[in-house]
Amino acid sequence: MRHIVILGNGISGITAAREIRKHSDDQITVISSETDHFYSRTALMYIYMGHLEYHHTKPYEDWFWAKNRIALVRQSVESIDFAQKEVYWEKGSLHYDVLVLAVGSKPNFFGWPGQELAGVQGLYGIPDLERMEAATKGIKQAVVVGGGLIGIELCEMLLSRGIHVTFLVREKSFWNSVLPDGESALASRHIREHHVDLRTNTELQEILGDGTGRVRAVVTTAGEELPAQFVGVAVGVRPNIDLLKETPLETDRGILVNQYLETNLPDVYAIGDCVQHRTPPTGRKALEQIWYTGRIMGETVAQTILGHRTAYQPGVFFNSAKFFDIEYQTYGLAPAHLRDHSHLRTFYWEHADGRKAMRFYYKADDQVIVGVNTVGIRQRQAVWTQWITDHRTIQYVLEHLPQANFDPEFYKQHEADILASFNAANPENTVRLKARKGLFSWLSEQMS
Structure with missing residues (x-):
């Protein structure tokens, strides 16, 4: 019996675990430092806004994992010995026969002065949500930096608490790097109709502290100082691969994989946000950090691990x-x-x-x-x-x-x-x- 170890309990890793379990008796272990159980990241904003509670975002009951013989380990992996096939954390380790890297991504930060201050953060997972909950209690003003989908979600979340939001977007209108002018202008009007102070052609230059380690304001590249007790950073994400950079595993911006999601190392695969395709499928990007593509990668890699070598085919983009x-x-x-x-x-x-x-x-x-x-x-x-x-x-x-x-x-x-x-x-x-x-x-x- 093989031991299949999966690092990461997001949609990619959990899909792979479930698909493998459906068709094999292999030992399966999922390691994650974030949460005990898989949950829907796309629902984070609704937890903050009071529409859902955390347990509502878990697709499976807690007993599901033991019943289906999928072991869950709550640990932060510190190193991997690919030659000996061993995964290490602070006080323990696991041997693997097959390793699936589904380590996700993390918010981008670009070295702004003051970005380490309390109240400055991105939004990716439950720990970020918990930090945001604590950091926004009783505040009146916030700044959101970056004009993408996480940025507008942060705006809506903060507005639901009666917090005034200034939204800094470096393009001439919202998400104009992805949306054509017409759609971008339409979205920009709609954002302003919801009382968001949308500032276009504006970038963050510096974050100012209050002397106690907390944020009090930001300074834009135009030299304007904007008061803020919370700064939401939403300028994209990057593969979470710092742990893997000084190893025999080949990486670039992400973990490099072929069409079968195989890395350069035997019995090591990568799926989800952390992946960079050496030859992307037609019409697709080398890095494509979308929920449903992570799910498809989990399904695909499971087939290959089960002995049916299958190429990743995400189909028509949506x-x-x-x-x-x-x-x-x-x-x-x-x-x-x-x-x-x-x-x-x-x-x-x-x-x-x-x-x-x-x-x-x-x-x-x-x-x-x-x-x-x-x-x-x-x-x-x-x-x-x-x-x-x-x-x-x-x-x-x-x-x-x-x-x-x-x-x-x-x-x-x-x-x-x-x-x-x-x-x-x-x-x-x-x-x-x-x-x-x-x-x-x-x-x-x-x-x-």
């Missing part, structure tokens, strides 16, 4: 988020700017209320759809995945757009307005809306 009350989804190739994608064209539609929008990406030569952004209008992932996989044209997609709509039955539909806008911009290539079909009709077509 992601989703919320900007306060507005939902955002993206599928396929949807770059913020086309300067490096001269072969692409886009069609952008925005509703008059400024809260809904769709942007369609397609090839200039054959009109084939490659991606979409949708804001405030929910879409069906299965339909968009099929359209992109089948190389449907922009005309076909617009004609059949109601099939992708996932909003509730009594929501107002906007497909006719979208088509009218496209036809006005492309009078030489008029498209007409096909009769609406339900999801079951569409699925029946795909299966026939």
Whole structure:
């Protein structure tokens, strides 16, 4: 019987453990220093806001692990002897036959003066949430640095406690490095409508203390001093690989793996946020720190460990988020700017209320759809995945757009307005809306 040791109890490591257990009697041990049990990181903000309690975020009851013979060890690993296949922590060690590194990522800090002060932190896991809970009791002002998804979550969390938030974004509008100008401007307006003091083209220069080791203010690169008793740092994450850098394991920005999630060392695999793909799958980045890709990697590596060597295939890219009350989804190739994608064209539609929008990406030569952004209008992932996989044209997609709509039955539909806008911009290539079909009709077509 092999001993399979998994470092990390996030979605990647736990998925791997469960998949291996389903099909083998191998001994499985999961080591994590963060929490006793697996929980949903995506729910952290809802714990802080009072919508959930910690135990609500655990997908499995505490008895699940012993029943399924998955041993849990709460320890902080200090070193790994890859030659002897031994994992060490302060007062103990484990021998492994197979090692799966699922050590995740950690928030970026860039050496700002004062970043070590109490009340300055990122948000990644339960320990961060506990620190934030303590640091924000009774405060009135906070600054959030960085214009991504964690940044806007921090803003919403702090506002729920009545804390005034100043949001520092270095781009000209919110998340403009990922969102095109239209969607970014829409999100920026919505953020300000929620009484966030959004400062664009603004960066952090220094964090000032109060003389007791706590933060009292920040200074921007424009020289402005902003009072703050809490500073949330949300300028991205990086693979949590400091422990592994001076070892025989090959790393760059992350742990280098091939298409089978194998490292350069025998019987050592890496999955999740800590991974850097040597040859990324088509349409994917070398580092891709998304919840569902971590889950897919866990499923994939389990198959290989079980003797069915399987390549990592994440499929058509997708992601989703919320900007306060507005939902955002993206599928396929949807770059913020086309300067490096001269072969692409886009069609952008925005509703008059400024809260809904769709942007369609397609090839200039054959009109084939490659991606979409949708804001405030929910879409069906299965339909968009099929359209992109089948190389449907922009005309076909617009004609059949109601099939992708996932909003509730009594929501107002906007497909006719979208088509009218496209036809006005492309009078030489008029498209007409096909009769609406339900999801079951569409699925029946795909299966026939």
